[in-house]
Amino acid sequence: MTLIQVHETERVFHLTNEYFSYVLRVEEGDVLAQEYFGQAIATYNGGRYYPRVDRSFSPNFPEATDRLYSLDTLLQEYPGYGTGDYRTPAQLIRHEDGSTVTDFRYKSYEVIKGKPRLAGMPSPYVEQEDEASTLIITLEDPKERLVARLVYTIYRDRSILTRSAQIQNVGTETHYIQKAASLSLDLPLQELDVITLNGTWGRERMMERERVKRGVKVFDSKRGSSSHQMNPFLALVSPETTEYTGEAIGFSLVYSGSHQMMLERDSYGQTRVQLGINEFGFEWRLDPDEQFETPEVVIAYSANGTMEMSQSFHSLYRERLARGKHRDAERPILINNWEATYFDFDEDKIKSIVDESAALGIELFVLDDGWFGHRDDDYTSLGDWFEYETKIPNGLTGLADYIHAKGMKFGLWFEPEMISKESELFKQHPDWAIQIPGRGLSKGRDQYVLDFSRKEVRDNIVHQMIEVLDRVPIDYIKWDFNRNVTEVFSAALPSDQQGEVLHRYVLGLYEVLETITARYPDILFESCSGGGGRFDPGMLYYMPQTWTSDNTDAIARLKIQHGTSMVYPISSMGAHVSAVPNHQTHRETSLKMRGDVAMSGVFGYELDVTEMSEEEKATVKDQVTFYQAHRRTFQYGTFYRLKSAFDSNHPAWMFVSEDGEEAIACDFSVLSETAPLIRVFKLKGLDEKAVYEVDGRRYGGDELMRVGFYIEPVVKGDFASKLYVLKKVNEHQGGQSK
Numbered sequence: 001m002t003l004i005q006v007h008e009t010e011r012v013f014h015l016t017n018e019y020f021s022y023v024l025r026v027e028e029g030d031v032l033a034q035e036y037f038g039q040a041i042a043t044y045n046g047g048r049y050y051p052r053v054d055r056s057f058s059p060n061f062p063e064a065t066d067r068l069y070s071l072d073t074l075l076q077e078y079p080g081y082g083t084g085d086y087r088t089p090a091q092l093i094r095h096e097d098g099s100t101v102t103d104f105r106y107k108s109y110e111v112i113k114g115k116p117r118l119a120g121m122p123s124p125y126v127e128q129e130d131e132a133s134t135l136i137i138t139l140e141d142p143k144e145r146l147v148a149r150l151v152y153t154i155y156r157d158r159s160i161l162t163r164s165a166q167i168q169n170v171g172t173e174t175h176y177i178q179k180a181a182s183l184s185l186d187l188p189l190q191e192l193d194v195i196t197l198n199g200t201w202g203r204e205r206m207m208e209r210e211r212v213k214r215g216v217k218v219f220d221s222k223r224g225s226s227s228h229q230m231n232p233f234l235a236l237v238s239p240e241t242t243e244y245t246g247e248a249i250g251f252s253l254v255y256s257g258s259h260q261m262m263l264e265r266d267s268y269g270q271t272r273v274q275l276g277i278n279e280f281g282f283e284w285r286l287d288p289d290e291q292f293e294t295p296e297v298v299i300a301y302s303a304n305g306t307m308e309m310s311q312s313f314h315s316l317y318r319e320r321l322a323r324g325k326h327r328d329a330e331r332p333i334l335i336n337n338w339e340a341t342y343f344d345f346d347e348d349k350i351k352s353i354v355d356e357s358a359a360l361g362i363e364l365f366v367l368d369d370g371w372f373g374h375r376d377d378d379y380t381s382l383g384d385w386f387e388y389e390t391k392i393p394n395g396l397t398g399l400a401d402y403i404h405a406k407g408m409k410f411g412l413w414f415e416p417e418m419i420s421k422e423s424e425l426f427k428q429h430p431d432w433a434i435q436i437p438g439r440g441l442s443k444g445r446d447q448y449v450l451d452f453s454r455k456e457v458r459d460n461i462v463h464q465m466i467e468v469l470d471r472v473p474i475d476y477i478k479w480d481f482n483r484n485v486t487e488v489f490s491a492a493l494p495s496d497q498q499g500e501v502l503h504r505y506v507l508g509l510y511e512v513l514e515t516i517t518a519r520y521p522d523i524l525f526e527s528c529s530g531g532g533g534r535f536d537p538g539m540l541y542y543m544p545q546t547w548t549s550d551n552t553d554a555i556a557r558l559k560i561q562h563g564t565s566m567v568y569p570i571s572s573m574g575a576h577v578s579a580v581p582n583h584q585t586h587r588e589t590s591l592k593m594r595g596d597v598a599m600s601g602v603f604g605y606e607l608d609v610t611e612m613s614e615e616e617k618a619t620v621k622d623q624v625t626f627y628q629a630h631r632r633t634f635q636y637g638t639f640y641r642l643k644s645a646f647d648s649n650h651p652a653w654m655f656v657s658e659d660g661e662e663a664i665a666c667d668f669s670v671l672s673e674t675a676p677l678i679r680v681f682k683l684k685g686l687d688e689k690a691v692y693e694v695d696g697r698r699y700g701g702d703e704l705m706r707v708g709f710y711i712e713p714v715v716k717g718d719f720a721s722k723l724y725v726l727k728k729v730n731e732h733q734g735g736q737s738k
């Protein structure tokens with residue numbers, strides 16, 4: 001199959017696989033226009049050639065021969081401002097004469113096999129060249145001697161298209177890029193809903209759906225990170241779209257810094273969508289011969305609802321974004337001491353948790369915050385990555401040896417991008433904290449952000465980490481980031497480059513992550529930012545899992561994990577059982593329910609196992625054994641949302657193993673009902689011809705999906721859960737199932 005069809009005479013590009021078609025045309029005046037993005041078609045014959053209409057107050061090109069063609073309404077691919085289009089431009093560049101009009105026109109194209117990597121930035125990749133094809137379209141503004149390259153990669157067997165852009169200065173003057181979207185896409189007149197994942201600390205990725213209305217709407221983060229507040233994802237869906245029907249286009253920005261997602265519905269009901277680095281406070285100096293590259297946007301198209309869109313993201317991010325030996329490996333069941341001890345621990349306390357955890361079958365112990373400098377609270381020591389001897393007199397090596405001798409793996413917490421005022425590092429380098437000289441430093445958890453745009457700062461932290469990691473046998477690292485950036489400024493940059501600081505910070509972070517993860521390929525990395533404040537594809541490229549939320553309450557987690565699953569695979573979602581009353585919500589839920597919710601993720605514990613009753617320990621043992629038996633299905637199976645955690649008292653979801661041999665369906669009840677409802681449970685993703693056994697009964701796959709079965713209506717009080725394990729018993733349905 002030709003993934004990229006080029007019709008030279010019509011100047012049409014048709015990117016297509018079995019899922020979607022994406023059609024571009026070089027329009028009159030060499031403007032790159034968008035003609036169709038939707039369900040796949042075999043051949044495109046120009047059905048969406050844009051109509052010519054004379055509209056008052058819609059300007060025409062200087063070289064226009066009539067009044068019928070204006071950029072004011074045309075659907076475009078990388079629109080500028082100042083030549084007739086009054087909608088939001090994809091780029092804005094200030095030139096040496098102070099003007100900001102850039103007029104990019106089509107110059108040439110190139111089709112290459114596979115998918116090129118972005119320089120210094122994360123992006124999904126291919127393993128074989130024939131997995132994808134890439135179209136690179138070159139646009140040019142001859143007056144300003146600027147070139148824009150739009151890069152489109154279409155995957156062969158996935159409903160995935162990626163886009164990014166490069167802007168190159170081929171002249172002799174300096175330009176300032178004030179905005180460079182990774183993607184701009186215009187869709188024709190239609191009603192659309194937008195789905196976003198917004199929230200705050202402890203309430204990340206709450207799903208919200210609203211109608212796209214006339215005007216401009218921006219969803220963004222100005223925090224220097226992808227944020228708890230607005231995940232770098234949005235989906236455009238038709239108002240009728242459900243989880244399993246209707247069109248859905250998901251956009252996911254592979255970037256961990258300040259981002260911006262813009263929607264503009266114009267006077268004709270056409271919608272422009274843009275994603276990229278946040279233009280707020282951004283300005284990038286582009287000297288002669290330099291090139292600026294945007295991060296990449298991943299687009300997942302589905303003609304069959306939002307679940308299929310999510311599954312496209314899941315498999316891509318699991319198989320072609322995450323890297324290294326842990327990408328496909330079952331992830332260990334961990335126990336983390338944070339909620340068990342906070343800062344209040346010593347070696348004996350840690351050892352007692354380790355002893356008990358090892359006896360329960362838990363596989364990895366993670367020593368969280370508080371092991372370094374002289375850190376007894378969150379006011380000190382960030383930046384001093386050496387052992388706090390009072391707390392761990394035998395050092396990390398002693399502890400690692402102890403833990404390994406118990407047959408467990410050893411993990412360690414770092415927060416490499418931060419500095420405390422009370423630290424050796426701050427004494428030596430007070431100017432390394434991001435700050436504006438002469439202005440106070442805003443606090444966040446009484447700590448400050450290191451200027452990772454500076455090489456010497458990055459090098460110092462990398463050296464400190466290497467000193468620990470070369471010496472201590474460590475199997476896992478939790479990489480935290482516990483505040484956002486304020487007083488943005490870098491002492492190392494001149495005044496006309498201060499608009500670059502936040503992006504240079506992210507590039508610096510990516511460089512450090514590349515260095516550390518490449519040097520320690522055996523270590524499993526988990527990213528974290530006060531829970532899920534940096535749960536984005538950029539981080540997943542370096543670290544295959546993320547701590548989903550500091551909120552470990554099972555009921556709150558139903559929504560958080562549901563929202564997260566819109567984009568991110570289950571293998572990326574850390575989920576732990578914690579103590580009750582829950583430390584974030586003060587809610588009491590059963591150990592069973594906490595376990596059932598946490599198993600729908602990368603499972604672990606975060607409580608003091610030494611304080612558990614014998615009965616509770618027995619339950620933990622059972623949970624560990626159960627998760628071990630079905631871990632592959634949970635972590636790498638295909639995930640199906642059945643009932644929304646956002647609008648149902650009975651959220652439900654399920655997992656189907658990679659080989660289809662088993663499935664696990666999870667039914668949750670939030671509040672109990674007097675006179676409980678008699679509910680039918682219908683499943684998804686099964687083989688309709690196969691027979692499955694569940695709870696000692698046999699049903700056909702078609703029966704389970706179309707007929708379903710009644711859920712036993714028992715009143716158990718609030719917060720109940722049940723997991724159904726389905727096993728395929730034979731390939732095809734024989735006679736009557738019982």
Ligand code: GLA
Pocket residue numbers: 338368369413480482528529530531547550
């Ligand atoms: C963040 C993390 C927690 C814990 C603390 C330690 O809040 O999300 O899990 O590691 O930092 O300070």
